[in-house]
Amino acid sequence: MADANEADRAGHPDPPFVADGIEAGAYNEEGVDLTLIRMFLSMTPAERLDAASAAANAIYELRALHAATPR
Amino acid sequence: MIFDYRRALTVLAEHEVECIVVGGISAILHGATYVTFDLDIVHRRTPENVRRLLSALRTLEAVYRHDPRALVPEESHLLGKGHNLLQTTCGPLDALGEITPGLTYDDLLPDSEELRLAPGTSTKVLSLRRLIDVKAAAGRQKDLLALPALRATLAEIEKNRRT
Numbered sequence: 001m002a003d004a005n006e007a008d009r010a011g012h013p014d015p016p017f018v019a020d021g022i023e024a025g026a027y028n029e030e031g032v033d034l035t036l037i038r039m040f041l042s043m044t045p046a047e048r049l050d051a052a053s054a055a056a057n058a059i060y061e062l063r064a065l066h067a068a069t070p071r
Numbered sequence: 072m073i074f075d076y077r078r079a080l081t082v083l084a085e086h087e088v089e090c091i092v093v094g095g096i097s098a099i100l101h102g103a104t105y106v107t108f109d110l111d112i113v114h115r116r117t118p119e120n121v122r123r124l125l126s127a128l129r130t131l132e133a134v135y136r137h138d139p140r141a142l143v144p145e146e147s148h149l150l151g152k153g154h155n156l157l158q159t160t161c162g163p164l165d166a167l168g169e170i171t172p173g174l175t176y177d178d179l180l181p182d183s184e185e186l187r188l189a190p191g192t193s194t195k196v197l198s199l200r201r202l203i204d205v206k207a208a209a210g211r212q213k214d215l216l217a218l219p220a221l222r223a224t225l226a227e228i229e230k231n232r233r234t
Contacts, residue, residue, distance in 0.1 A: 030219035037227050041102040045186045049077040052099045056074035
C-alpha cells in the first residue's frame with residue numbers, strides 16, 4: 001500500500017521544508033520576524049490585549065524577582 | 072501591579088468615554104508585536120466627556136503616578152491639553168489631552184477605527200497608518216525603533232486584504 005503522505009505529496013507537492021528562518025524568508029528586509037506578526041494577526045483584538053497584558057505582567061514579575069534576589 | 076489592558080478599555084467603554092487608543096496598545100490592537108507598560112488614550116475634552124472619563128477613572132482607582140501624594144485626577148486636569156500620567160488597578164494609563172502639540176481627539180477621529188473587544192463592547196483605535204505617521208513625525212528614538220515592526224504589520228494587513 002502506498003504511503004498516504006507520499007501519495008498526497010505526489011498530488012499536491014509541498015515546497016521543501018527549510019529549517020533556517022533566514023533561508024525560509026521569515027524576516028523582512030528590516031529584520032522584522034513576519035511569523036510573529038502573522039501569529040498576532042491570527043488573534044482577535046481582545047486576544048492581542050490579553051497577550052500584551054500577560055507579557056507586561058511576566059516582565060514585571062521577573063523584574064521584581066530579580067530585585068528581590070540577594071547578590 | 073497588575074496589567075489588564077482589556078479591563079481598562081472595557082471600563083472606559085462601559086462609561087461611554089469618547090477616546091481613541093494611541094501608542095503601543097494601538098499597535099498591539101492592530102496586530103503588531105510590541106511590548107508596552109501603559110495604555111495611552113486621547114480623550115475628547117468636553118465637560119460631559121471629561122465627567123464620564125472621571126467616573127471611569129474612579130472605577131479604575133486612578134491616581135497620578137509621578138506624585139507621592141496619590142492625588143486623584145480632577146475635571147480641570149482632564150480638560151487641559153496635558154498628559155495625565157495615572158496609575159490604575161489595571162496598570163498605568165495615560166490620559167492625553169493632546170497626543171503631540173495641537174493634535175487632539177477631534178483631529179485624530181477621522182483616522183480612527185472601531186475595534187470590537189467583546190459582544191457589545193468596542194473601542195476606537197488610531198489607524199495603523201496614522202500611528203506610523205505620528206511616530207515618524209515625533210522622531211524620538213523609541214518611536215523610530217518601533218517603525219520597522221509597524222510598517223511590516225501594515226504590509227501584512229494590506230497583503231491579506233488583497234488575497
